[in-house]
Amino acid sequence: MLMMTTYRTRPFMSKDETKELMEAFATHGTTEGTIAHYQFADxxxxxxxxxxxxxxxxxxxxxxxTEWVEYESVNLVEIDEAIPLIADALS
Structure with missing residues (x-):
């Protein structure tokens, strides 16, 4: 199952909180099965x-x-799979 998770760090995190988050990431890393992980430029x-x-x-x-980050996850369908389904629904 393809999934896209968008995350936002909690606003106004202190440097200590940011350091804690980075330490947690160093310990736990990304999800098994991660294809791509991008940081927003902001x-x-x-x-x-x-x-x-x-x-x-x-x-x-x-x-x-979850102490530092808010999430939204959605399931994805590859476009090659989606187009026939859309065409079928329209017929």
């Missing part, structure tokens, strides 16, 4: 694209960071 968050066997895998990793 420093306020980022996006992770993952190919997961189960949403539970991504959810477990998110739990490592």
């Amino acid at each position: 420093g306020g968050g980022g996006v992770v694209i993952s190919d997961l066997e189960s949403a539970a895998v991504g959810y477990r990793n998110i739990l490592n960071y």
